[in-house]
Amino acid sequence: xxxxxxxxxxxxxxxxxxxxxxxxxxxxxxxxxxxxxxxxxxxxxxxxxxxxxxxxxxxxxxxxxxxxxxxxxxxxxxxxxxxxxxxxxxxxxxxxxxxxxxxxxxxxxxxxxxxxxxxxxxxxxxxxxxxxxxxxxxxxxxxxxxxxxxxxxxxxxxx
Numbered sequence: 764x765x766x767x768x769x770x771x772x773x774x775x776x777x778x779x780x781x782x783x784x785x786x787x788x789x790x791x792x793x794x795x796x797x798x799x800x801x802x803x804x805x806x807x808x809x810x811x812x813x814x815x816x817x818x819x820x821x822x823x824x825x826x827x828x829x830x831x832x833x834x835x836x837x838x839x840x841x842x843x844x845x846x847x848x849x850x851x852x853x854x855x856x857x858x859x860x861x862x863x864x865x866x867x868x869x870x871x872x873x874x875x876x877x878x879x880x881x882x883x884x885x886x887x888x889x890x891x892x893x894x895x896x897x898x899x900x901x902x903x904x905x906x907x908x909x910x911x912x913x914x915x916x917x918x919x920x921x922x
Contacts, residue, residue, distance in 0.1 A: 766788065766790055781819065783809075785801075786802070791833050791835040793837065794814060800842075806828050807825055807826065808826050808861045831843060838855055839851060839877060840862065849868040852865060852866075853865070853866045872884035881893045882895075
């Protein structure tokens with residue numbers, strides 16, 4: 764999955780790109796499906812992509828809230844808003860692939876992603892942070908503070 768300069772959404776088929784209807788400025792693909800954020804910071808989930816993000820899905824459904832960055836992982840979706848507040852989507856399941864509500868997490872990040880069993884992100888100063896989670900008990904993130912990752916900053920060389 765990817766987005767071009769015109770905010771068009773595409774899905775890689777192995778030898779060619781498939782255009783997917785809609786516009787977005789950011790996309791995340793993971794076991795919790797395909798999620799995008801558009802230029803108005805509106806959030807959309809691609810129906811029928813949970814558990815298999817390699818499928819095209821059937822349509823976009825708006826998920827209430829406003830985020831500038833979103834990340835889809837295993838039984839967890841996280842994001843940050845324009846004020847750099849951090850949220851995770853509670854209630855993600857096969858029966859409710861868009862979950863039930865956004866829950867605020869302590870801390871501030873300007874970008875966020877999910878790697879393995881950790882939420883990772885950078886703050887506006889370029890410092891890198893992480894917070895472990897155990898799917899599907901992602902709500903343990905609520906009330907936890909993100910922690911610095913060994914004092915690393917974006918652009919630092921890791922040896």
